[in-house]
Amino acid sequence: MMATTTRTDEPRDGASRCNRCLKVTTNNCGGCSGAPAYDKSPVRRVFYCDRNCQKADWDEHKTECRDLQSRKALRRAGIVLKAAMCQIRKNAYPLPVMAVQNGAEQITLKVSGGKGVGLAQRLHPFPAILQDDAGLLEAVLLYESSAESMVYLCNLVRALLDGLYTSILEVDVFPTSCKLRISATTETDTPKDLSHYVYKIALKNKETWVLDITGAQHGYPDTLFPWSEYTQERCGKINRQRSLGFYRNQPKYLLNETQRGAEGSAMAEERALAQALDTEIPKWGAEYGGKFTSLLKSSEVDFQAAKDRFLDQVEAHVQFSLARIFPNDGSKAVQPSSQAVQVKQDKTRTPTHKSRLYCIKAIPGKGQGMVATANITRGTRILSESPIFRVPRDEHNYHTLERIIGREVERLSRDRSERFFALHNTHGNNHSPALGTARTNALPLGPDAAEGGIFLESSRINHSCRQNAQNTWNANLGKITIHAVRDIKEGEEITISYLANSENHAVRQSRLRDTFHFACACELCALPVMLRRQSDRRLDRIARLDGQIGDGVHIVSTPLSCLRDAHELLRLLEEEGIGDARLARVYYDALQIAIAHGDQARARVFAQRAYAARVVVEGEDSPDAARVRKYAERPAAHRLFGTTMKWRQAVTKIPLGLKGDEFENWLWKKAKGRLSS
Numbered sequence: 045m046m047a048t049t050t051r052t053d054e055p056r057d058g059a060s061r062c063n064r065c066l067k068v069t070t071n072n073c074g075g076c077s078g079a080p081a082y083d084k085s086p087v088r089r090v091f092y093c094d095r096n097c098q099k100a101d102w103d104e105h106k107t108e109c110r111d112l113q114s115r116k117a118l119r120r121a122g123i124v125l126k127a128a129m130c131q132i133r134k135n136a137y138p139l140p141v142m143a144v145q146n147g148a149e150q151i152t153l154k155v156s157g158g159k160g161v162g163l164a165q166r167l168h169p170f171p172a173i174l175q176d177d178a179g180l181l182e183a184v185l186l187y188e189s190s191a192e193s194m195v196y197l198c199n200l201v202r203a204l205l206d207g208l209y210t211s212i213l214e215v216d217v218f219p220t221s222c223k224l225r226i227s228a229t230t231e232t233d234t235p236k237d238l239s240h241y242v243y244k245i246a247l248k249n250k251e252t253w254v255l256d257i258t259g260a261q262h263g264y265p266d267t268l269f270p271w272s273e274y275t276q277e278r279c280g281k282i283n284r285q286r287s288l289g290f291y292r293n294q295p296k297y298l299l300n301e302t303q304r305g306a307e308g309s310a311m312a313e314e315r316a317l318a319q320a321l322d323t324e325i326p327k328w329g330a331e332y333g334g335k336f337t338s339l340l341k342s343s344e345v346d347f348q349a350a351k352d353r354f355l356d357q358v359e360a361h362v363q364f365s366l367a368r369i370f371p372n373d374g375s376k377a378v379q380p381s382s383q384a385v386q387v388k389q390d391k392t393r394t395p396t397h398k399s400r401l402y403c404i405k406a407i408p409g410k411g412q413g414m415v416a417t418a419n420i421t422r423g424t425r426i427l428s429e430s431p432i433f434r435v436p437r438d439e440h441n442y443h444t445l446e447r448i449i450g451r452e453v454e455r456l457s458r459d460r461s462e463r464f465f466a467l468h469n470t471h472g473n474n475h476s477p478a479l480g481t482a483r484t485n486a487l488p489l490g491p492d493a494a495e496g497g498i499f500l501e502s503s504r505i506n507h508s509c510r511q512n513a514q515n516t517w518n519a520n521l522g523k524i525t526i527h528a529v530r531d532i533k534e535g536e537e538i539t540i541s542y543l544a545n546s547e548n549h550a551v552r553q554s555r556l557r558d559t560f561h562f563a564c565a566c567e568l569c570a571l572p573v574m575l576r577r578q579s580d581r582r583l584d585r586i587a588r589l590d591g592q593i594g595d596g597v598h599i600v601s602t603p604l605s606c607l608r609d610a611h612e613l614l615r616l617l618e619e620e621g622i623g624d625a626r627l628a629r630v631y632y633d634a635l636q637i638a639i640a641h642g643d644q645a646r647a648r649v650f651a652q653r654a655y656a657a658r659v660v661v662e663g664e665d666s667p668d669a670a671r672v673r674k675y676a677e678r679p680a681a682h683r684l685f686g687t688t689m690k691w692r693q694a695v696t697k698i699p700l701g702l703k704g705d706e707f708e709n710w711l712w713k714k715a716k717g718r719l720s721s
């Protein structure tokens with residue numbers, strides 16, 4: 045798996061020539077890169093070797109660049125609007141969904157009977173099902189939502205696209221070629237949307253596009269299409285074209301309480317929520333100096349951060365508005381603070397993007413990286429994330445890998461595919477961009493797992509040999525979790541270790557250079573020589589002890605020496621400042637030594653410590669934490685229990701009167717500072 049370097053004057057994959065001086069470069073024009081193609085004409089990618097060439101070439105490039113920038117802004121508007129609509133529906137779903145059954149191309153929602161639901165219960169929070177499949181969740185959230193989206197989003201569309209368009213129409217189409225069908229089963233018949241509503245947008249550059257915000261329900265997660273492509277490929281018939289705001293202002297939405305009837309009151313609720321959200325638009329826009337469109341125009345990383353911030357604000361205001369519109373449904377209207385993102389340090393909770401503890405930004409000498417946006421205490425879950433796809437780790441045939449990864453990449457939505465290709469690729473032209481990017485970014489899905497996962501955020505975390513965070517695959521959640529293994533200060537880079545074991549400086553450097561193509565300059569690698577030698581000696585000893593303790597024969601035949609090794613290992617880990625899962629593993633080893641010889645008292649204490657250490661670095665929902673907890677409750681459940689009964693002792697023998705060193709001496713079987721048999 046070693047990369048080779050080639051010297052050539054031809055541009056490598058992902059590189060081209062500067063538009064001005066023709067030097068080979070990989071720097072895209074940041075303004076227009078990522079713009080979508082229009083009517084199947086490929087987009088010319090423009091490169092500049094530096095700012096000077098870019099400035100000097102501006103007169104030549106500006107018309108093309110501005111046209112492409114409006115397309116790119118439109119694509120991003122589609123992403124933001126769809127996410128906002130999902131956010132609204134997560135909190136205000138018109139069906140009480142109990143379960144979701146997922147067939148190949150057919151999804152069935154099991155909903156509870158709709159009879160007798162009152163005004164306050166009509167809009168339901170969406171249950172926490174499907175949370176591991178973002179695409180499916182999105183499709184279900186958007187089920188039968190296209191008319192509703194016209195009501196909720198029309199003023200947001202106007203504000204976001206201000207200055208980009210010459211006209212926006214609300215178009216009622218009859219969709220064909222749906223790739224996905226969703227239906228709901230209920231005691232009462234759910235009315236079906238016969239039409240599908242999209243925005244037809246004429247840009248100032250004379251291109252006409254479709255924004256289909258809710259197409260994911262039909263299996264089309266992308267939101268932006270050239271008008272001609274959309275009408276040819278996606279819809280059989282265009283029913284009506286109306287001006288922007290038509291559906292929002294329909295007379296039936298304006299009926300009063302007594303005139304509404306059942307259908308009218310549902311619409312009135314939607315309208316009330318839409319109005320409540322509209323009142324926030326100027327405030328949201330104020331963050332961008334009143335030009336909401338600016339949210340769409342920054343670099344990719346800044347756009348993602350701004351989008352997430354905006355979605356937090358949308359969610360906070362949907363919840364606040366619902367509580368105000370339905371004051372009797374038990375929830376309280378709590379005015380969200382002007383900063384929707386409030387960070388609380390709570391060790392056990394998993395932050396959603398509502399309380400994002402990090403941002404992704406450029407790190408000198410490392411490309412992009414993850415940085416703490418608040419002080420984070422040890423044990424905090426910084427994030428959890430599903431992979432966008434998985435890659436085999438034990439497949440060494442690059443042609444096979446290429447095929448597997450190519451298939452996965454093809455299945456991604458356009459947005460995800462672009463974000464995937466925006467990840468770092470350290471393999472240059474040794475592989476195709478897809479294989480190179482996948483190999484650079486795959487994180488293991490378990491300690492010896494046959495698969496790795498590609499993550500849009502976690503894959504941005506850089507390495508440190510003295511890392512402050514740990515990545516763990518949580519099979520229960522189907523997500524990777526990142527936990528702080530040390531206290532992390534606001535502004536500090538969040539790092540994980542790319543290496544599985546405790547290795548000395550030379551071995552670490554050579555592994556990182558061969559596999560990840562960088563020379564590590566972390567605080568451990570940058571220690572003065574004397575301190576580095578001390579650290580290396582400790583790490584070598586840690587590796588040796590770790591190997592010895594893992595030997596089952598040693599546990600059975602020389603348990604006391606094994607326990608001594610475990611105790612020394614623990615001390616060395618502490619001296620070396622290592623606070624990750626290796627601590628939990630030593631306590632687990634000690635548990636195995638004790639229980640294999642019938643000592644349930646010590647086994648319980650070791651299991652409790654292993655559990656506590658596991659929870660800190662993986663969380664209470666970690667399968668490993670749950671497994672160890674079981675042994676803390678009943679040590680005799682361990683499969684090694686009673687291999688011998690040399691140390692036989694019941695759990696009741698934990699000495700309650702001992703404290704501090706005395707207790708430790710008992711635990712590690714040390715008599716007067718020495719280990720006893």
Ligand SMILES: C[S@@+](CC[C@H](N)C(=O)[O-])C[C@H]1O[C@@H](n2cnc3c(N)ncnc32)[C@H](O)[C@@H]1O
Pocket residue numbers: 409410411412413467468470484485503504505506507508560561562563564565566
């Ligand atoms: C999974 S990516 C991490 C995110 C990456 N920095 C980016 O810009 O997206 C792995 C690559 O990041 C870079 N990297 C990670 N840790 C680094 C470090 N400590 N020093 C320098 N480069 C590092 C290396 O190029 C490595 O191959």
